[in-house]
Amino acid sequence: MRPAPGDITGLFAGMAVLVLLMVLSIGTGSSDISWSAMIEALRDPGDTRADLVVWQVRLPRVLAAIGAGAALAVAGAIMQAVTGNPLAEPGLMGVNAGAAFAVVIALSAFEVTASGTLTFVAMIGAGCAAALVYSLGAAGRSGPTPIKLILAGVIAATFLGAVTNAILLFDAQTLDTVRFWTVGSVRGRDLGQVVAVLPWIALAVSVALGLGRQFTTLSLGESARGLGQNLKAWRGIAAALVAALAGGAVAMAGPLAFVGLVVPHITRMIVGPDYARILPFSAVGGAALVLAADTAPRAILAVDLPAGVATALIGAPFFVWLARRHGVDRG
Numbered sequence: 001m002r003p004a005p006g007d008i009t010g011l012f013a014g015m016a017v018l019v020l021l022m023v024l025s026i027g028t029g030s031s032d033i034s035w036s037a038m039i040e041a042l043r044d045p046g047d048t049r050a051d052l053v054v055w056q057v058r059l060p061r062v063l064a065a066i067g068a069g070a071a072l073a074v075a076g077a078i079m080q081a082v083t084g085n086p087l088a089e090p091g092l093m094g095v096n097a098g099a100a101f102a103v104v105i106a107l108s109a110f111e112v113t114a115s116g117t118l119t120f121v122a123m124i125g126a127g128c129a130a131a132l133v134y135s136l137g138a139a140g141r142s143g144p145t146p147i148k149l150i151l152a153g154v155i156a157a158t159f160l161g162a163v164t165n166a167i168l169l170f171d172a173q174t175l176d177t178v179r180f181w182t183v184g185s186v187r188g189r190d191l192g193q194v195v196a197v198l199p200w201i202a203l204a205v206s207v208a209l210g211l212g213r214q215f216t217t218l219s220l221g222e223s224a225r226g227l228g229q230n231l232k233a234w235r236g237i238a239a240a241l242v243a244a245l246a247g248g249a250v251a252m253a254g255p256l257a258f259v260g261l262v263v264p265h266i267t268r269m270i271v272g273p274d275y276a277r278i279l280p281f282s283a284v285g286g287a288a289l290v291l292a293a294d295t296a297p298r299a300i301l302a303v304d305l306p307a308g309v310a311t312a313l314i315g316a317p318f319f320v321w322l323a324r325r326h327g328v329d330r331g
Contacts, residue, residue: 007271007277007281010270010271011280011281014281014284014288015284018066018284018287018288021292021295022062022066024299025061025062025065025291025295025298026042026058026059028295028298029057029058030304031049031053031057033053033054034050037050038050041053041055042054042059055191056190056191060186060189060190060191060193060194061187061294062291063194063195063198064186064189064194064252064253065287065290065291065293065294065307066287066290066291067194067197067201067202067248068186068248068249068252068253068256068259068290069256069259069263069286069287069289069290069291070205070282070283070284070286070287071201071204071245071246071248071249072089072090072246072256072260072263072286072290073259073260073263073264073267073282073285073286073287073289074204074205074208074209074279074283075089075090075095075241075242075245075246075260076088076089076090076259076260076261076263076264076282077215077260077263077264077267077275077278077279077282078208078238078241078242078245078279079093079238079260080219080264081215081216081218081219081275082215082219082235082238082239083134083149085149085150086265086322087150087261087319087322088149088260088261089259089260089264090126090242090246090249090260091157091255091256091257091258091260091261092150092153092154092157092258092261092319093129093130093150093152093153093157094130094132094133094152094153094154094156094157095126095129095130095242096126096157096246096249096250096255096256096257097129097157097160097164097255098125098126098127098128098129098130098132098156098160099122099123099129099247099250099251099255100122100125100160100161100164100182100250100254100255101160101161101163101164102121102122102124102125102128103118103121103122103125103178103250103251104164104167104168104174106118106121107177107178108174115192115193115251116196118251119196119197119200119247119248119251119252120247122246122248122250123200123243123246123247123251124247126242126243126244126246127239127247129160130239130242130243131239133152133153133156134149134152134239136152136155136156137149137151137152164182168182180254180306181254182254183254183255183306183308183309184253184254184255184256184257184306184308184309184312185253185254185294185306185307185308186253186290186294186307187294194252197248197251198252200244200248201245201248201249201252204241204244204245204248205283207241208241208245208279209279209280209283211237212274212275212276212277212278212279212280213275213276215238215275215279216273216274216275216276218231218234218238219273219275246260253290253307253308254306255308256290256307256308256311257308257311258311258312258314258316258318258319259289259311259315261315261318261319262289262311262315263282263286263289264278264282265318265322266285267281267282289311289314290307290311293307293310293311293314294310296310
């Protein structure tokens, strides 16, 4: 099916906003660099102070925010489609906590520092956490209801977060390495680290976008089985995509909260229930949200606030409103 003209216009508008945020983010920081110097550094990189700040500090930060935001938003949309749970998202379902736990174990116990290896480790941790949460939430006769999945996710996230913090408490070196990363931050990202992770995220997002119609069918729940769909196989594919997306995002930017909850829901309100439309708009919206969360405190308050703090301040009241709207107490 060819995309509607309105979809193309909307995506271009979203991309335009994203580009404006990129320019603002690259031009904002503690180092006073003129716009002309910034543009010259991007156009013709050299070894001036402006070149170093742009290419080694600000551009990696921008790319990390875009990649992590897009990945988490798409992962959240997939989780909501497959589980039928309107509150599903990588943070609330313990997936981010599993990825963060795996990365901290790799850093502390095995002294792993290679970005590619840490990304792979984060994906494994995310996948294991997702499997654990679904197993806990599916226990009992009622199966995996929304409230049971949320409770299982909270339990898993709390436990894994506590163990992660305990490890960091007794390992000062690892704590110093991940101090800002643990609260969700793109500060201090190295361009080489970001470039090592972005291809994984781009691949997973591309695959997810190609399966948009399939996710729309899966969102019908058990009714999809009557349409000839192999639910078990497709749920396995969806779980692998979520693990890749969440793992890549956490490896690059830490456990950013609520991005996978807020963006897909706002997108669904705008474009409707078709995941062939929800997923691309979510990717752009997630990238814009995280980049805005990272840039706004620096641009408005002159404070370098971790992006994860800003997304939590936005997402927490949204979660409460959404829970009341959907009446999860009936789950």
